[in-house]
Amino acid sequence: MDENQRYIDSVRRSAGPLESRVIDDFVSGRLSRRDFLRRGSIVGISIPVLSAIAAACGGANSSSNTGSTTTPTGGGKAGATLKIAGVVPTAAINPLTVEDEGGLTMLCQTGEFLCFDNPSTFLVEPMLATKWTPNSDGSVWVFDLRPNVMYNDGSGPMTADDVVYSFQQQCNPKGKSNALSTFTGILVPSGVKKLSDTQVQFTLEAPNGNFPWIISSDNYNMIIVPKGTDFTKWQSTFIGTGPFKLVSYQAKVGATFVRNPHWWGGQVLPAKVEHIFYETQTPQINALQSGDVDVVNLIVYQGAQSLFNNPSFNILVNHSSQHRELSMRCDKPPFTDPRVRQAVALTLNRPQIVNALFSTYGQVGNDSPFAPIFPSTNKTVPQRTQNIAKAKQLLAAAGHPNGFSAPLYTEEYQEIPQYAQIIKQSASAAGINIDLHVVQQGTYYNDYWLTGEMSLVDYGHRGVPNVFLEAPLESTGPWNAAHFKNPTYDKLVRQYVAAVGLSEQQQIAGQIEQLLLNETPLVIAYFFDGLSATKKNVGGVLTTAMGQIFLHGAYASA
Amino acid sequence: MAMLTFILKRIGLALITLWILSVIVFFAGQLLPGDPGRAILGNLAAKSAVAHLDRQLGVDRPLLTQYWSWLKGIAQGNLGTSYTFQQPIRPFITSALTNSLKLAVVAFLMCVPLSILAGVVAALKIGTGIDRAISVFGLSAIALPEFVSGVFLIEILGIWLNVLPDQATWPPGSGPFTQIYYLIMPSIPLTLVLFGYIMRMARAGTAAALDADYTRTATLKGLSRRTVIRRHVLRNALLPTITVIATQVSYLIGGLVVVEYLFHYQGIGGLIFQAAQQKDFPMLEAGIVTVGAVFMVANLFADVLFTILNPRLRLGGTE
DSSP: HHHHHHHHHHHHHSSSSSHHHHHHHHHSSSSOOOHHHHHHHTTTTTHHHHHHHHHHHTOOOOOOOOOOOOOOOTTTOOOEEEEEEEEOOOOOOTTTOOOSSSHHHHHHHHHHSSSETTTTTEEESSSSHHHHHHTSSSSSEEEEESOOOTTTSSSHHHHHHHHHHHHHHHHTTTOTTTTTTHHHTTTOOGEEEEETTEEEEEEESSOTTTTHHHHHHTTTTOOOOOOOOHHHHHHHOOOSSSSSSEEEETTTEEEHHHHHETTTTOOOOOOOOOOESSSSHHHHHHHHTTTSSSEEEEESSTTOOTTTTTTEEEEEEEEEEEEEEEOOOTTTTTTTTTTHHHHHHHTTOHHHHHHHTTTEEEOOOOOSSSOOTTTTOOSOOOOOOOOOOHHHHHHHHHHHHTTTEEEEEEEOTTTTTHHHHHHHHHHHHHHHHHHHHHEOOOHHHIITTTSSSSSEEEEOOOOOSHHHHHHHTTTOTOOOOTTTOOOHHHHHHHHHHOOOOOHHHHHHHHHHHHHHHHOEEEEEEEEEEEEEEEEEEEEEOOEOOTSSOOTOOOOEOO | HHHHHHHHHHHHHHHHHHHHHHHHHHHHHSSSSOHHHHHHOOTTTOOHHHHHHHHHHHHSOOOOHHHHHHHHHHHOOOOOBTTTTSBBSSHHHHHHHHHHHHHHHHHHHHHHHHHHHHHHHHTTTTSSSSHHHHHHOOHHHHHHHHHHHHHIIIIIIIIIOOSSEEEEEETOOHHHHHHHHHHHHHHHHHHHHHHHHHHHHHHHHHHHTTTTTHHHHHHTTTTHHHIIIIIIIHHHHHHHHHHHHHTTTTHHHHHHHHHHTTTTOOOHHHHHHHHHHTTTTHHHHHHHHHHHHHHHHHHHHHHHHHHOOOOOTTTTTTO
């Protein structure tokens, strides 16, 4: 037995069942190196150990990280004042209720999480927790907290009491936290317990192999605050453990932060960051082009073409699971027949749609929430392609030889109106006459999203597909716009969520994907990248597909 | 005394008009789609949470109760609290109105003298090439939307040539001259839009005054052309122009949503628009009533000026 094998065996001996399975999957070749690193980080294997195992196995680096940091020549010098253009927060900055891009960008300037879903490494990394350990089935997790972490107002250190308080506020089913959409069915306040000053235990409602991801930075509300913090007044202090502290916040105008001298993470490169809020994208692009700002956070390709292939700017790309769901009411004719739903899906030319809306910054979808970026996506399921003849056949078999008419409701948001027009035109080739209604976002969500016969809605990025599988598609899912009720599907999702091993997840994912192709309660034609832009001389900016921007390592070289 | 009575009557009328405006905007706002609780908590919040917040905000109370509660507050100078931002409304309105007034003043100073001069010149040269050129330019400028000319200006002057800032938001602590410098670019499209209206009214008024008997009499008396125009023509020609200028005030103060967004300027138009989108009733009502009040003041000022310039009205005669 060689030295590498002895090392792997020694790690296995001290690992729990969840960790062992991940190691076994990698050693046996069922997991790529990248997927091993990601799965391993989620179940709590430390990064050095992961790297050592990977090296011991001599695995090739199959990582396809795009990285979302830029490294212009000149190095990372400290002291810059950086100006960031971003979307205006639509409401007060309350960590419980923030659900918009502008708000979550603000939260992560001073707020931090137990774990960090690093978009450039695809690892769930320690942040305010240094390590986490699951029990044998992933229903109980213990997190070790980082010691001596001070808050940006000089108070602290952060304790287990703060963590327990923060989580109990966010997962309280009687509260109004936006994070409930993630925690429902997973965590309740009584499941959060302090074990010691530096340890917190989470007892879940059901086993969940992805729990560290669920409470990571992807759950953007889940910042840790001091026990007793009044969330409604958080905006006046922005108290947190992060690398910056608040200088000023002016609703609708902007926010300024300076270095937090107490930050546990070491040197913060920028001396000051100024966030400037914009209502629309065009003035943000203008500001970057004229040099008024250094970074534009979260742009969409449509309208920003002048920045692409432009040597004056860097484009930061985050492959993501952002997508749009076209749902069809499975309980309302003509969509009660799955053949009709399949026919609609078959009218779309997906590669052409992606190219038209996103150029090279999107990927084709296969009518399931399993995005290409998810390691658990089963890529052996055949890709649905446009087939107008088959669509007409299916319609005829379903009793609609001349097609039918149906209303489609959707929202005025980003590229969605254009996509809706494409759907309407494509469907008409099969005789389906879509009566399109594009309404303002608030109206859509209040009046049409969950009730319209056909409904087209936006979904932001998630690091794992769990929320996408549950909320819009489970029989009791709160976002089930298609009114899809399928016990087989529900059972498969439960199995998927409980599964820990990646190969097991992929196997179940394949069944889910095939079921969704057969039933087609909704059409997911594409996933698209999260994009940001910086001036050429700006580097060290870390962005995520959902709009967070981390600036502690940012700099502007001469 | 007659003037004082006139002003007091107009103030009284303005207050009644503002009250009617507040009733209209309050009840019309109920027709807006959306829900304040939903707007605050977000699109994905549970219905129970939205309903709970609606109760806390008091939007489930009878409409008349809500309106009375709001009216009482306004009478006491309390504009209320924004549903969206959970902060007092007054600083938002004050800041946005100040910004809008600054932009309106710069736009007016740029537009009004230019338009009046062009209208008078066109009338003096009526039927000539100069008159036609000015008229065609004025009509074209009206037809060009301000957001189209704004985009061109930003591209050419702001980005390519970099001679003017492409954003109207000046650095904090900037003095008046710096602020004016930042307001030049957004004022240009507004000037183009208003130029045509004001120029045409000035042209028509001047042409009519030039044709009037009193002008002929003044000329026949031997007064110089310049004196005739200055002392007799302009004063009569500009009376209708004053009315047109006053009617543009509400546009300049509360109607510049697209220009404000394009030039990233925190004016009251954008504030009201966002409040309508988010069903932030207190902000919406306060914003509209504020713009209405400014419009009333501007019209009152125009009426007083009109009366001062027109002795027939001052002395109780008719035109």
